[in-house]
Amino acid sequence: MSLSMVIIVVGMTAVTYIPRMLPFIMFKEKExxxxxxxxxxxxxxxxxxxxxxxxxxxxxxxxxxxxxxxxxxxxxxxxxxxxxxxxxxxxxxxxxxxxx
Incomplete structure (x- = not known):
C-alpha cells in the first residue's frame, strides 16, 4: 500500500470520526x-x-x-x-x- 493510500484512509477516517464524536464531547453533561x-x-x-x-x-x-x-x-x-x-x-x- 502506497503512502498516498494510507493518507487517504487516515483522512477519510478523521472526516468520518470527528462529526460522530463531536456531539458526544459537546453535549456530554448537557440536557x-x-x-x-x-x-x-x-x-x-x-x-x-x-x-x-x-x-x-x-x-x-x-x-x-x-x-x-x-x-x-x-x-x-x-x-x-x-x-x-x-x-x-x-x-x-x-x-x-x-x-x-
Whole structure:
C-alpha cells in the first residue's frame, strides 16, 4: 500500500470520526431541550424512509407493485403488529399479487 493510500484512509477516517464524536464531547453533561430531543428521536425513521422509498418505486417493472407492498406494510404496521409480521404480511400480499 502506497503512502498516498494510507493518507487517504487516515483522512477519510478523521472526516468520518470527528462529526460522530463531536456531539458526544459537546453535549456530554448537557440536557438537550425537549424540542430537539423529539427531532433527533425521529431522524432514524426519516432516514429509513428516505432510503426505502426509491426502492419501492423501482422494485418491479410496474411501480404499482411496490406501492401495493408498501401500502400493505404501512397498514399492517399501523395496526401495531410486530415488525417481523409486518414484513411477512407485505411479502404475502406481494406473493398473492404476483400470482394474479
Amino acid at each position: 438537550l431541550p425537549v424540542f430537539w430531543q423529539g427531532i433527533l428521536r425521529n431522524v432514524p425513521h426519516a432516514t429509513l424512509g428516505a432510503l426505502i422509498f426509491p426502492g419501492i418505486l423501482t422494485f418491479h417493472e410496474n411501480s404499482w407493485f411496490g406501492i401495493a407492498g408498501a401500502a400493505a406494510a404501512f397498514l399492517i404496521a399501523f395496526m401495531g403488529v410486530n415488525i417481523i409480521f409486518t414484513v411477512l404480511g407485505s411479502i404475502g400480499v406481494l406473493t398473492i399479487l404476483s400470482m394474479l
